[in-house]
Amino acid sequence: MNDWFFGITPGQLALLLGLGALVVTAAGVGVAVYGWYTRRTMRRLEQMLEQTIAGSFEQGDYSEARLSRLEEKLSRFLHSSQLSRRAIEEDRGRIKSLIGDISHQTKTPLANILLYGQLLDEQPLPEAARPMLAQINTEAEKLQFLIEALVKLSRLESGVVQPVTQVQSLEPLLQALEHSFRPVAEQKGVSLRVLSTGARACFDCKWTQEAVGNLVDNAIKYTPAGGHVSVACEQYAMFCRVTVRDDGPGIPESEQAAVFRRFYRGSAAPKSPGVGVGLALARQIATLQGGYIKLASEPGKGSEFSLYLPLEAQM
Template sequence: MIKYLVIGAMVLLALAVVGYDRWRTARTMKRLDDMLTAAINGSFSETAFDESRLSALESRLWRYLTASALSEGNVREQKDQISALISDISHQTKTPVANLQLYAQLLAEQPLTPQGKDCAAAISAQAEKLQTLIEALVKTSRLETGILALHPQPGEISPVVERAAAQYAARAAEKGIALTVGQAEGSAVFDPKWTEEAVCNLLDNAVKYTPSGGAVTVKVKNYELFSAIQVTDTGPGISEEEQAKIFGRFYRAPDAWQAEGVGIGLYLTRQIAEKQGGYVKVESMPERGSTFSLYIPRES
Protein backbone atom coordinates (compact mmCIF):
# COMPACT_ATOMS: atom_id res chain seq x y z
CA MET A 1 0.00 0.00 0.00
CA ILE A 2 2.78 2.40 0.97
CA LYS A 3 4.57 1.44 -2.22
CA TYR A 4 1.63 2.53 -4.33
CA LEU A 5 1.29 5.75 -2.35
CA VAL A 6 4.96 6.51 -2.99
CA ILE A 7 4.57 5.76 -6.69
CA GLY A 8 1.44 7.93 -6.84
CA ALA A 9 3.21 10.76 -5.09
CA MET A 10 6.12 10.51 -7.50
CA VAL A 11 3.74 10.57 -10.48
CA LEU A 12 1.94 13.62 -9.08
CA LEU A 13 5.28 15.29 -8.45
CA ALA A 14 6.40 14.55 -12.00
CA LEU A 15 3.14 15.92 -13.38
CA ALA A 16 3.52 19.00 -11.22
CA VAL A 17 7.07 19.54 -12.51
CA VAL A 18 5.94 19.05 -16.10
CA GLY A 19 3.02 21.40 -15.56
CA TYR A 20 5.26 24.01 -13.99
CA ASP A 21 7.74 23.76 -16.85
CA ARG A 22 4.94 24.15 -19.37
CA TRP A 23 3.53 27.10 -17.46
CA ARG A 24 6.96 28.73 -17.26
CA THR A 25 7.57 28.06 -20.98
CA ALA A 26 4.17 29.50 -21.86
CA ARG A 27 4.87 32.55 -19.70
CA THR A 28 8.27 33.02 -21.34
CA MET A 29 6.80 32.70 -24.82
CA LYS A 30 4.06 35.19 -23.96
CA ARG A 31 6.59 37.66 -22.62
CA LEU A 32 8.75 37.30 -25.72
CA ASP A 33 5.67 37.71 -27.89
CA ASP A 34 4.72 40.86 -25.97
CA MET A 35 8.27 42.17 -26.38
CA LEU A 36 8.23 41.63 -30.15
CA THR A 37 4.74 43.11 -30.48
CA ALA A 38 5.86 46.19 -28.59
CA ALA A 39 8.95 46.40 -30.79
CA ILE A 40 6.81 46.28 -33.94
CA ASN A 41 4.52 48.95 -32.53
CA GLY A 42 7.48 51.11 -31.58
CA SER A 43 6.62 51.12 -27.87
CA PHE A 44 9.24 48.67 -26.61
CA SER A 45 11.17 49.37 -23.42
CA GLU A 46 12.89 47.27 -20.78
CA THR A 47 10.49 46.33 -17.98
CA ALA A 48 12.64 44.13 -15.76
CA PHE A 49 16.21 44.34 -14.56
CA ASP A 50 17.12 41.05 -12.96
CA GLU A 51 19.79 38.53 -13.81
CA SER A 52 17.57 35.97 -15.50
CA ARG A 53 18.27 34.86 -19.03
CA LEU A 54 14.99 36.33 -20.18
CA SER A 55 15.88 39.71 -18.70
CA ALA A 56 19.29 39.53 -20.37
CA LEU A 57 17.59 38.73 -23.68
CA GLU A 58 15.19 41.64 -23.15
CA SER A 59 18.11 43.96 -22.48
CA ARG A 60 19.96 42.83 -25.60
CA LEU A 61 16.80 43.18 -27.67
CA TRP A 62 16.28 46.69 -26.34
CA ARG A 63 19.85 47.67 -27.26
CA TYR A 64 19.46 46.15 -30.73
CA LEU A 65 16.17 47.91 -31.40
CA THR A 66 17.53 51.18 -30.08
CA ALA A 67 20.54 50.93 -32.38
CA SER A 68 18.29 49.94 -35.31
CA ALA A 69 15.94 52.86 -34.69
CA LEU A 70 18.89 55.22 -34.48
CA SER A 71 20.35 53.83 -37.69
CA GLU A 72 16.99 54.07 -39.45
CA GLY A 73 16.60 57.64 -38.22
CA ASN A 74 20.05 58.54 -39.52
CA VAL A 75 19.31 57.02 -42.92
CA ARG A 76 15.99 58.86 -43.11
CA GLU A 77 17.65 62.12 -42.12
CA GLN A 78 20.35 61.65 -44.74
CA LYS A 79 17.74 60.92 -47.42
CA ASP A 80 15.85 64.05 -46.45
CA GLN A 81 19.05 66.07 -46.63
CA ILE A 82 19.91 64.64 -50.06
CA SER A 83 16.38 65.34 -51.29
CA ALA A 84 16.57 68.93 -50.05
CA LEU A 85 20.02 69.35 -51.64
CA ILE A 86 18.83 68.03 -55.00
CA SER A 87 15.78 70.29 -54.88
CA ASP A 88 18.02 73.28 -54.13
CA ILE A 89 20.36 72.37 -56.97
CA SER A 90 17.39 71.99 -59.32
CA HIS A 91 16.04 75.39 -58.34
CA GLN A 92 19.40 77.15 -58.53
CA THR A 93 20.39 75.66 -61.89
CA LYS A 94 17.07 76.12 -63.68
CA THR A 95 17.79 79.67 -64.85
CA PRO A 96 21.47 79.11 -65.81
CA VAL A 97 20.60 76.02 -67.86
CA ALA A 98 17.76 77.86 -69.61
CA ASN A 99 20.15 80.72 -70.39
CA LEU A 100 22.72 78.29 -71.78
CA GLN A 101 20.12 76.82 -74.11
CA LEU A 102 18.93 80.28 -75.18
CA TYR A 103 22.42 81.63 -75.88
CA ALA A 104 23.40 78.45 -77.70
CA GLN A 105 20.38 78.89 -79.94
CA LEU A 106 21.19 82.57 -80.55
CA LEU A 107 24.81 81.68 -81.25
CA ALA A 108 23.78 79.04 -83.78
CA GLU A 109 21.78 81.69 -85.68
CA GLN A 110 24.88 83.85 -86.17
CA PRO A 111 27.23 83.57 -89.16
CA LEU A 112 29.78 81.08 -87.84
CA THR A 113 32.56 78.98 -89.20
CA PRO A 114 31.87 75.25 -89.45
CA GLN A 115 33.89 74.77 -86.28
CA GLY A 116 31.86 77.49 -84.54
CA LYS A 117 28.60 75.81 -85.53
CA ASP A 118 29.85 72.51 -84.12
CA CYS A 119 30.72 74.23 -80.85
CA ALA A 120 27.28 75.87 -80.62
CA ALA A 121 25.60 72.51 -81.26
CA ALA A 122 27.78 70.88 -78.60
CA ILE A 123 26.88 73.56 -76.03
CA SER A 124 23.17 73.08 -76.77
CA ALA A 125 23.44 69.28 -76.50
CA GLN A 126 25.33 69.44 -73.20
CA ALA A 127 22.83 71.93 -71.73
CA GLU A 128 19.99 69.61 -72.74
CA LYS A 129 21.79 66.67 -71.15
CA LEU A 130 22.32 68.62 -67.92
CA GLN A 131 18.65 69.55 -67.75
CA THR A 132 17.60 65.92 -68.31
CA LEU A 133 19.95 64.74 -65.57
CA ILE A 134 18.66 67.27 -63.04
CA GLU A 135 15.03 66.42 -63.81
CA ALA A 136 15.71 62.69 -63.44
CA LEU A 137 17.52 63.21 -60.13
CA VAL A 138 14.65 65.29 -58.75
CA LYS A 139 12.05 62.71 -59.78
CA THR A 140 14.02 59.83 -58.31
CA SER A 141 14.75 61.64 -55.07
CA ARG A 142 11.12 62.63 -54.56
CA LEU A 143 9.89 59.13 -55.29
CA GLU A 144 12.36 57.58 -52.85
CA THR A 145 11.49 59.97 -50.03
CA GLY A 146 7.75 59.79 -50.61
CA ILE A 147 7.40 63.46 -51.52
CA LEU A 148 5.84 62.37 -54.79
CA ALA A 149 3.28 59.61 -54.34
CA LEU A 150 1.82 57.38 -57.03
CA HIS A 151 -1.94 57.04 -57.23
CA PRO A 152 -2.78 53.72 -58.92
CA GLN A 153 -6.30 53.40 -60.24
CA PRO A 154 -8.09 50.97 -62.57
CA GLY A 155 -7.76 51.92 -66.21
CA GLU A 156 -6.99 50.91 -69.78
CA ILE A 157 -3.32 50.54 -70.70
CA SER A 158 -3.50 51.26 -74.44
CA PRO A 159 -3.70 55.10 -74.15
CA VAL A 160 -0.53 55.13 -72.04
CA VAL A 161 1.33 52.92 -74.53
CA GLU A 162 0.18 54.97 -77.53
CA ARG A 163 1.14 58.30 -75.94
CA ALA A 164 4.59 56.99 -75.01
CA ALA A 165 5.20 55.55 -78.48
CA ALA A 166 4.09 58.81 -80.12
CA GLN A 167 6.79 60.69 -78.21
CA TYR A 168 9.52 58.52 -79.75
CA ALA A 169 8.10 58.07 -83.27
CA ALA A 170 10.02 61.03 -84.72
CA ARG A 171 13.31 60.06 -83.08
CA ALA A 172 12.96 56.47 -84.29
CA ALA A 173 12.14 57.61 -87.85
CA GLU A 174 15.11 59.99 -87.87
CA LYS A 175 17.38 57.12 -86.93
CA GLY A 176 15.81 54.73 -89.45
CA ILE A 177 14.21 52.49 -86.84
CA ALA A 178 10.77 50.92 -87.29
CA LEU A 179 8.75 51.68 -84.15
CA THR A 180 5.62 49.54 -83.95
CA VAL A 181 2.79 49.36 -81.41
CA GLY A 182 1.43 45.83 -81.21
CA GLN A 183 -1.49 44.48 -79.20
CA ALA A 184 -2.01 47.12 -76.51
CA GLU A 185 -5.41 46.20 -75.08
CA GLY A 186 -5.53 45.44 -71.38
CA SER A 187 -6.56 46.87 -68.06
CA ALA A 188 -4.69 47.17 -64.79
CA VAL A 189 -4.36 49.26 -61.64
CA PHE A 190 -1.70 51.92 -62.24
CA ASP A 191 -0.82 55.60 -62.13
CA PRO A 192 -1.15 56.76 -65.78
CA LYS A 193 1.35 59.63 -65.55
CA TRP A 194 4.14 57.68 -63.87
CA THR A 195 3.53 54.51 -65.87
CA GLU A 196 3.88 56.56 -69.06
CA GLU A 197 7.15 57.90 -67.65
CA ALA A 198 8.37 54.33 -67.09
CA VAL A 199 7.39 53.21 -70.60
CA CYS A 200 9.13 56.27 -72.06
CA ASN A 201 12.32 55.30 -70.24
CA LEU A 202 12.16 51.82 -71.77
CA LEU A 203 11.49 53.24 -75.23
CA ASP A 204 14.29 55.77 -74.83
CA ASN A 205 16.77 52.97 -74.16
CA ALA A 206 15.40 50.83 -76.99
CA VAL A 207 15.66 53.61 -79.61
CA LYS A 208 19.03 54.73 -78.26
CA TYR A 209 20.72 51.32 -78.49
CA THR A 210 19.03 49.93 -81.60
CA PRO A 211 21.11 50.55 -84.73
CA SER A 212 19.76 52.13 -87.90
CA GLY A 213 17.58 49.70 -89.82
CA GLY A 214 16.49 47.93 -86.65
CA ALA A 215 13.07 47.64 -85.05
CA VAL A 216 11.44 48.47 -81.73
CA THR A 217 8.08 46.99 -80.74
CA VAL A 218 5.91 47.86 -77.76
CA LYS A 219 2.92 45.71 -76.81
CA VAL A 220 0.84 44.56 -73.86
CA LYS A 221 0.63 40.97 -72.70
CA ASN A 222 -2.06 40.11 -70.16
CA TYR A 223 -1.65 37.47 -67.48
CA GLU A 224 -3.93 36.38 -64.65
CA LEU A 225 -2.47 38.70 -62.01
CA PHE A 226 -0.44 41.19 -64.04
CA SER A 227 -0.40 42.99 -67.34
CA ALA A 228 3.04 43.40 -68.88
CA ILE A 229 4.03 46.32 -71.10
CA GLN A 230 6.83 44.86 -73.20
CA VAL A 231 9.39 46.85 -75.18
CA THR A 232 11.43 44.72 -77.57
CA ASP A 233 14.39 45.94 -79.61
CA THR A 234 16.92 44.52 -82.06
CA GLY A 235 19.87 46.16 -80.35
CA PRO A 236 23.14 44.61 -79.22
CA GLY A 237 21.57 42.75 -76.30
CA ILE A 238 22.77 42.50 -72.72
CA SER A 239 24.96 39.79 -71.22
CA GLU A 240 23.60 37.75 -68.34
CA GLU A 241 26.21 39.25 -66.02
CA GLU A 242 25.12 42.80 -66.84
CA GLN A 243 21.39 42.09 -66.51
CA ALA A 244 21.63 42.02 -62.72
CA LYS A 245 23.27 45.47 -62.66
CA ILE A 246 21.46 47.60 -65.21
CA PHE A 247 18.64 48.62 -62.84
CA GLY A 248 21.09 50.19 -60.40
CA ARG A 249 21.26 53.95 -60.10
CA PHE A 250 23.82 55.56 -62.47
CA TYR A 251 24.96 52.18 -63.77
CA ARG A 252 26.31 52.21 -67.31
CA ALA A 253 27.42 49.07 -69.06
CA PRO A 254 31.06 49.08 -70.21
CA ASP A 255 29.96 48.89 -73.87
CA ALA A 256 27.51 51.80 -73.46
CA TRP A 257 29.88 54.57 -72.41
CA GLN A 258 29.57 56.34 -75.77
CA ALA A 259 25.75 56.41 -75.72
CA GLU A 260 23.83 59.38 -74.38
CA GLY A 261 22.29 59.17 -70.92
CA VAL A 262 23.31 59.08 -67.29
CA GLY A 263 22.17 55.60 -66.25
CA ILE A 264 19.13 56.57 -64.20
CA GLY A 265 16.21 55.70 -66.51
CA LEU A 266 15.98 51.99 -65.68
CA TYR A 267 16.44 52.70 -61.98
CA LEU A 268 13.55 55.16 -62.09
CA THR A 269 11.43 52.64 -64.03
CA ARG A 270 12.01 50.03 -61.34
CA GLN A 271 11.06 52.52 -58.63
CA ILE A 272 7.81 53.34 -60.45
CA ALA A 273 6.99 49.65 -60.91
CA GLU A 274 7.59 48.79 -57.26
CA LYS A 275 5.59 51.79 -55.99
CA GLN A 276 2.59 50.33 -57.86
CA GLY A 277 3.02 46.77 -56.59
CA GLY A 278 4.65 45.64 -59.81
CA TYR A 279 8.13 44.87 -61.07
CA VAL A 280 10.31 45.07 -64.16
CA LYS A 281 12.45 42.38 -65.78
CA VAL A 282 14.64 41.95 -68.82
CA GLU A 283 15.17 39.07 -71.21
CA SER A 284 18.17 39.44 -73.47
CA MET A 285 21.07 37.76 -75.18
CA PRO A 286 24.11 39.40 -76.77
CA GLU A 287 23.56 40.23 -80.45
CA ARG A 288 19.88 39.18 -80.22
CA GLY A 289 18.21 42.24 -78.78
CA SER A 290 16.33 42.74 -75.54
CA THR A 291 12.80 42.68 -74.15
CA PHE A 292 12.01 44.81 -71.11
CA SER A 293 8.72 43.99 -69.40
CA LEU A 294 6.98 46.35 -67.00
CA TYR A 295 4.53 44.31 -64.90
CA ILE A 296 1.64 46.14 -63.26
CA PRO A 297 -1.07 44.43 -61.17
CA ARG A 298 -4.50 43.88 -62.67
CA GLU A 299 -6.18 44.23 -59.29
CA SER A 300 -5.43 46.43 -56.30
Protein backbone atom coordinates (compact mmCIF):
# COMPACT_ATOMS: atom_id res chain seq x y z
CA MET A 1 0.00 0.00 0.00
CA ASN A 2 2.87 2.42 0.80
CA ASP A 3 4.41 1.90 -2.67
CA TRP A 4 1.19 2.70 -4.58
CA PHE A 5 -1.00 5.81 -4.75
CA PHE A 6 -4.08 5.18 -6.85
CA GLY A 7 -2.06 2.63 -8.79
CA ILE A 8 0.89 5.04 -9.33
CA THR A 9 4.27 4.26 -7.86
CA PRO A 10 6.24 6.98 -6.05
CA GLY A 11 8.70 7.10 -8.93
CA GLN A 12 5.95 7.70 -11.46
CA LEU A 13 4.38 10.32 -9.21
CA ALA A 14 7.69 12.15 -8.93
CA LEU A 15 8.04 12.03 -12.71
CA LEU A 16 4.54 13.44 -13.21
CA LEU A 17 5.19 16.22 -10.72
CA GLY A 18 8.42 17.05 -12.49
CA LEU A 19 6.67 17.16 -15.84
CA GLY A 20 3.93 19.35 -14.36
CA ALA A 21 6.51 21.77 -12.99
CA LEU A 22 8.23 21.83 -16.38
CA VAL A 23 4.93 22.59 -18.14
CA VAL A 24 4.14 25.38 -15.67
CA THR A 25 7.62 26.84 -16.13
CA ALA A 26 7.35 26.63 -19.92
CA ALA A 27 3.93 28.31 -19.77
CA GLY A 28 5.34 31.09 -17.59
CA VAL A 29 8.21 31.59 -20.02
CA GLY A 30 5.74 31.64 -22.92
CA VAL A 31 3.56 34.21 -21.19
CA ALA A 32 6.63 36.35 -20.43
CA VAL A 33 7.86 36.11 -24.03
CA TYR A 34 4.39 36.93 -25.38
CA GLY A 35 4.11 39.87 -23.00
CA TRP A 36 7.54 41.13 -24.09
CA TYR A 37 6.61 40.74 -27.76
CA THR A 38 3.29 42.50 -27.20
CA ARG A 39 4.97 45.39 -25.37
CA ARG A 40 7.56 45.68 -28.13
CA THR A 41 4.84 45.70 -30.77
CA MET A 42 2.91 48.40 -28.92
CA ARG A 43 6.09 50.48 -28.58
CA ARG A 44 6.67 50.17 -32.33
CA LEU A 45 3.08 51.14 -33.12
CA GLU A 46 3.32 54.12 -30.80
CA GLN A 47 6.63 55.14 -32.40
CA MET A 48 5.08 54.96 -35.88
CA LEU A 49 2.17 57.18 -34.84
CA GLU A 50 4.49 59.71 -33.17
CA GLN A 51 6.65 59.87 -36.32
CA THR A 52 3.57 60.35 -38.47
CA ILE A 53 2.32 63.21 -36.27
CA ALA A 54 5.76 64.82 -36.47
CA GLY A 55 5.82 64.32 -40.25
CA SER A 56 9.00 62.19 -40.19
CA PHE A 57 7.61 58.70 -40.75
CA GLU A 58 9.39 56.56 -43.37
CA GLN A 59 8.30 53.08 -44.34
CA GLY A 60 10.93 50.37 -43.84
CA ASP A 61 11.36 46.94 -45.41
CA TYR A 62 9.47 44.91 -42.87
CA SER A 63 9.13 41.13 -42.88
CA GLU A 64 6.70 38.86 -41.05
CA ALA A 65 9.59 37.52 -38.96
CA ARG A 66 10.34 40.95 -37.52
CA LEU A 67 6.95 42.60 -37.20
CA SER A 68 3.40 41.48 -36.65
CA ARG A 69 0.88 41.72 -39.44
CA LEU A 70 -0.75 44.59 -37.57
CA GLU A 71 2.51 46.54 -37.56
CA GLU A 72 3.09 45.86 -41.24
CA LYS A 73 -0.44 46.96 -42.20
CA LEU A 74 -0.26 50.05 -40.01
CA SER A 75 3.11 50.85 -41.55
CA ARG A 76 1.65 50.71 -45.04
CA PHE A 77 -1.32 52.83 -44.00
CA LEU A 78 0.84 55.49 -42.35
CA HIS A 79 3.18 55.54 -45.33
CA SER A 80 0.21 56.17 -47.61
CA SER A 81 -1.02 58.92 -45.26
CA GLN A 82 2.45 60.48 -45.26
CA LEU A 83 2.48 60.53 -49.06
CA SER A 84 -0.98 62.11 -49.10
CA ARG A 85 0.17 64.78 -46.65
CA ARG A 86 3.18 65.58 -48.80
CA ALA A 87 0.98 65.78 -51.90
CA ILE A 88 -1.35 68.19 -50.11
CA GLU A 89 1.59 70.35 -49.03
CA GLU A 90 2.92 70.40 -52.59
CA ASP A 91 -0.52 71.36 -53.95
CA ARG A 92 -0.77 74.08 -51.31
CA GLY A 93 2.59 75.41 -52.41
CA ARG A 94 1.51 75.46 -56.06
CA ILE A 95 -1.74 77.24 -55.14
CA LYS A 96 0.20 79.81 -53.14
CA SER A 97 2.49 80.41 -56.10
CA LEU A 98 -0.46 80.69 -58.50
CA ILE A 99 -2.27 83.14 -56.24
CA GLY A 100 0.86 85.23 -55.96
CA ASP A 101 1.29 85.25 -59.74
CA ILE A 102 -2.34 86.26 -60.35
CA SER A 103 -2.13 89.03 -57.78
CA HIS A 104 1.18 90.33 -59.16
CA GLN A 105 0.33 90.07 -62.86
CA THR A 106 -3.04 91.83 -62.59
CA LYS A 107 -2.11 94.55 -60.12
CA THR A 108 -0.15 96.75 -62.54
CA PRO A 109 -2.52 96.54 -65.56
CA LEU A 110 -5.54 97.36 -63.39
CA ALA A 111 -3.74 100.23 -61.69
CA ASN A 112 -2.81 101.63 -65.12
CA ILE A 113 -6.40 101.34 -66.39
CA LEU A 114 -7.68 103.22 -63.35
CA LEU A 115 -4.92 105.83 -63.62
CA TYR A 116 -5.49 106.55 -67.29
CA GLY A 117 -9.23 106.60 -66.68
CA GLN A 118 -8.73 109.35 -64.11
CA LEU A 119 -6.41 111.25 -66.48
CA LEU A 120 -8.95 111.01 -69.30
CA ASP A 121 -11.65 112.26 -66.94
CA GLU A 122 -9.63 115.47 -66.51
CA GLN A 123 -9.35 116.02 -70.27
CA PRO A 124 -11.86 117.81 -72.51
CA LEU A 125 -13.96 115.01 -73.99
CA PRO A 126 -17.12 114.90 -76.04
CA GLU A 127 -20.18 114.61 -73.84
CA ALA A 128 -21.06 111.32 -75.47
CA ALA A 129 -17.74 109.88 -74.25
CA ARG A 130 -18.31 110.73 -70.58
CA PRO A 131 -20.77 107.90 -69.82
CA MET A 132 -18.48 105.38 -71.56
CA LEU A 133 -15.48 106.56 -69.53
CA ALA A 134 -17.48 106.35 -66.31
CA GLN A 135 -18.46 102.80 -67.24
CA ILE A 136 -14.82 101.87 -67.91
CA ASN A 137 -13.77 103.21 -64.50
CA THR A 138 -16.66 101.44 -62.74
CA GLU A 139 -15.89 98.08 -64.36
CA ALA A 140 -12.17 98.43 -63.67
CA GLU A 141 -12.86 99.10 -59.98
CA LYS A 142 -15.23 96.12 -59.87
CA LEU A 143 -12.59 93.88 -61.47
CA GLN A 144 -9.97 95.11 -59.00
CA PHE A 145 -12.27 94.34 -56.05
CA LEU A 146 -13.13 90.91 -57.51
CA ILE A 147 -9.50 89.87 -57.93
CA GLU A 148 -8.55 91.10 -54.46
CA ALA A 149 -11.52 89.27 -52.88
CA LEU A 150 -10.79 86.04 -54.78
CA VAL A 151 -7.13 86.14 -53.77
CA LYS A 152 -8.10 86.59 -50.12
CA LEU A 153 -10.70 83.82 -50.28
CA SER A 154 -8.32 81.39 -52.02
CA ARG A 155 -5.57 82.05 -49.48
CA LEU A 156 -7.95 81.31 -46.63
CA GLU A 157 -9.49 78.21 -48.23
CA SER A 158 -6.11 76.71 -49.16
CA GLY A 159 -4.62 77.41 -45.72
CA VAL A 160 -1.93 79.68 -47.14
CA VAL A 161 -2.92 82.24 -44.50
CA GLN A 162 -4.68 81.70 -41.18
CA PRO A 163 -6.38 84.24 -38.93
CA VAL A 164 -4.39 84.84 -35.75
CA THR A 165 -6.94 85.22 -32.99
CA GLN A 166 -6.69 86.75 -29.53
CA VAL A 167 -9.16 87.94 -26.92
CA GLN A 168 -9.73 91.67 -27.39
CA SER A 169 -12.33 94.41 -27.40
CA LEU A 170 -14.63 94.88 -30.40
CA GLU A 171 -14.91 98.64 -29.93
CA PRO A 172 -11.82 99.60 -32.02
CA LEU A 173 -13.06 97.40 -34.86
CA LEU A 174 -16.49 99.07 -34.83
CA GLN A 175 -14.93 102.53 -34.77
CA ALA A 176 -12.76 101.66 -37.78
CA LEU A 177 -15.80 100.38 -39.68
CA GLU A 178 -17.78 103.53 -38.92
CA HIS A 179 -14.89 105.71 -40.09
CA SER A 180 -14.62 103.73 -43.36
CA PHE A 181 -18.29 103.42 -44.28
CA ARG A 182 -19.93 106.60 -43.01
CA PRO A 183 -18.87 108.65 -46.08
CA VAL A 184 -20.18 105.89 -48.39
CA ALA A 185 -23.52 105.78 -46.54
CA GLU A 186 -23.89 109.57 -46.54
CA GLN A 187 -23.13 109.76 -50.24
CA LYS A 188 -26.03 107.35 -50.89
CA GLY A 189 -28.35 109.04 -48.38
CA VAL A 190 -28.38 106.08 -45.99
CA SER A 191 -28.23 106.54 -42.21
CA LEU A 192 -25.43 104.44 -40.65
CA ARG A 193 -25.58 103.83 -36.91
CA VAL A 194 -22.76 101.97 -35.14
CA LEU A 195 -23.52 101.33 -31.47
CA SER A 196 -20.69 101.51 -28.95
CA THR A 197 -19.92 98.31 -27.05
CA GLY A 198 -17.82 96.93 -24.23
CA ALA A 199 -18.01 93.39 -25.62
CA ARG A 200 -14.91 91.25 -26.02
CA ALA A 201 -14.29 88.17 -28.13
CA CYS A 202 -11.48 86.03 -29.54
CA PHE A 203 -10.81 87.11 -33.13
CA ASP A 204 -8.28 88.35 -35.68
CA CYS A 205 -8.89 92.08 -35.95
CA LYS A 206 -7.78 92.47 -39.60
CA TRP A 207 -9.77 89.54 -40.99
CA THR A 208 -12.84 90.15 -38.82
CA GLN A 209 -12.92 93.77 -39.97
CA GLU A 210 -12.86 92.41 -43.52
CA ALA A 211 -15.80 90.09 -42.77
CA VAL A 212 -17.99 92.64 -40.96
CA GLY A 213 -17.00 95.26 -43.52
CA ASN A 214 -18.40 93.06 -46.29
CA LEU A 215 -21.67 92.75 -44.37
CA VAL A 216 -21.88 96.51 -43.86
CA ASP A 217 -20.95 97.18 -47.49
CA ASN A 218 -23.74 94.88 -48.70
CA ALA A 219 -26.24 96.48 -46.30
CA ILE A 220 -25.48 99.97 -47.65
CA LYS A 221 -25.62 98.78 -51.28
CA TYR A 222 -29.05 97.21 -50.90
CA THR A 223 -30.61 99.89 -48.66
CA PRO A 224 -32.40 102.63 -50.61
CA ALA A 225 -31.84 106.33 -49.97
CA GLY A 226 -33.51 107.36 -46.74
CA GLY A 227 -33.06 103.90 -45.22
CA HIS A 228 -31.09 102.83 -42.17
CA VAL A 229 -28.17 100.47 -41.48
CA SER A 230 -27.12 99.60 -37.94
CA VAL A 231 -24.22 97.65 -36.43
CA ALA A 232 -24.42 96.38 -32.84
CA CYS A 233 -22.81 93.78 -30.54
CA GLU A 234 -24.28 91.46 -27.93
CA GLN A 235 -22.24 89.20 -25.66
CA TYR A 236 -23.53 85.76 -24.64
CA ALA A 237 -22.13 82.93 -22.54
CA MET A 238 -19.96 81.41 -25.29
CA PHE A 239 -20.18 83.80 -28.26
CA CYS A 240 -20.27 87.47 -29.09
CA ARG A 241 -22.78 88.45 -31.77
CA VAL A 242 -22.05 91.26 -34.24
CA THR A 243 -25.30 92.14 -36.02
CA VAL A 244 -25.70 94.20 -39.20
CA ARG A 245 -29.31 95.23 -39.95
CA ASP A 246 -30.58 97.04 -43.04
CA ASP A 247 -33.79 98.36 -44.63
CA GLY A 248 -33.09 96.67 -47.95
CA PRO A 249 -35.48 94.61 -50.07
CA GLY A 250 -34.94 91.49 -47.98
CA ILE A 251 -34.03 87.99 -49.13
CA PRO A 252 -36.60 85.26 -49.86
CA GLU A 253 -36.24 82.12 -47.75
CA SER A 254 -35.58 80.09 -50.90
CA GLU A 255 -32.41 82.12 -51.54
CA GLN A 256 -31.05 82.47 -48.03
CA ALA A 257 -28.90 79.31 -48.07
CA ALA A 258 -27.46 80.22 -51.48
CA VAL A 259 -26.38 83.80 -50.78
CA PHE A 260 -23.16 82.57 -49.13
CA ARG A 261 -22.09 80.70 -52.26
CA ARG A 262 -19.35 82.23 -54.36
CA PHE A 263 -20.67 84.41 -57.23
CA TYR A 264 -24.32 83.91 -56.27
CA ARG A 265 -26.49 86.95 -56.99
CA GLY A 266 -29.99 87.04 -55.59
CA SER A 267 -33.14 88.28 -57.30
CA ALA A 268 -32.47 91.82 -56.04
CA ALA A 269 -28.79 91.74 -57.04
CA PRO A 270 -29.06 93.00 -60.64
CA LYS A 271 -30.28 96.35 -59.30
CA SER A 272 -27.19 96.84 -57.10
CA PRO A 273 -23.43 96.71 -57.74
CA GLY A 274 -21.45 93.73 -56.51
CA VAL A 275 -19.60 90.59 -57.60
CA GLY A 276 -21.07 87.95 -55.26
CA VAL A 277 -17.91 87.14 -53.30
CA GLY A 278 -18.21 89.22 -50.12
CA LEU A 279 -20.54 86.91 -48.19
CA ALA A 280 -18.55 83.79 -49.12
CA LEU A 281 -15.39 85.50 -47.86
CA ALA A 282 -17.12 86.63 -44.64
CA ARG A 283 -18.36 83.11 -43.90
CA GLN A 284 -14.91 81.60 -44.51
CA ILE A 285 -13.32 84.11 -42.13
CA ALA A 286 -15.93 83.35 -39.46
CA THR A 287 -15.46 79.58 -39.83
CA LEU A 288 -11.67 79.74 -39.53
CA GLN A 289 -12.04 81.64 -36.25
CA GLY A 290 -14.44 79.09 -34.76
CA GLY A 291 -17.51 81.22 -35.47
CA TYR A 292 -20.37 81.31 -37.94
CA ILE A 293 -22.84 83.63 -39.70
CA LYS A 294 -26.66 83.54 -39.52
CA LEU A 295 -29.15 85.32 -41.71
CA ALA A 296 -32.68 86.44 -40.84
CA SER A 297 -34.66 88.18 -43.56
CA GLU A 298 -38.08 88.69 -45.10
CA PRO A 299 -38.86 90.28 -48.45
CA GLY A 300 -39.80 93.90 -47.94
CA LYS A 301 -38.56 93.97 -44.32
CA GLY A 302 -34.79 94.15 -44.70
CA SER A 303 -32.11 91.71 -43.62
CA GLU A 304 -30.15 90.91 -40.48
CA PHE A 305 -26.73 89.26 -40.75
CA SER A 306 -25.20 88.07 -37.47
CA LEU A 307 -21.53 87.14 -37.12
CA TYR A 308 -20.88 84.98 -34.04
CA LEU A 309 -17.35 85.06 -32.59
CA PRO A 310 -16.14 82.76 -29.77
CA LEU A 311 -15.23 84.36 -26.46
CA GLU A 312 -12.22 82.10 -25.99
CA ALA A 313 -9.56 80.60 -28.23
CA GLN A 314 -10.64 77.40 -30.00
CA MET A 315 -8.52 74.28 -29.40
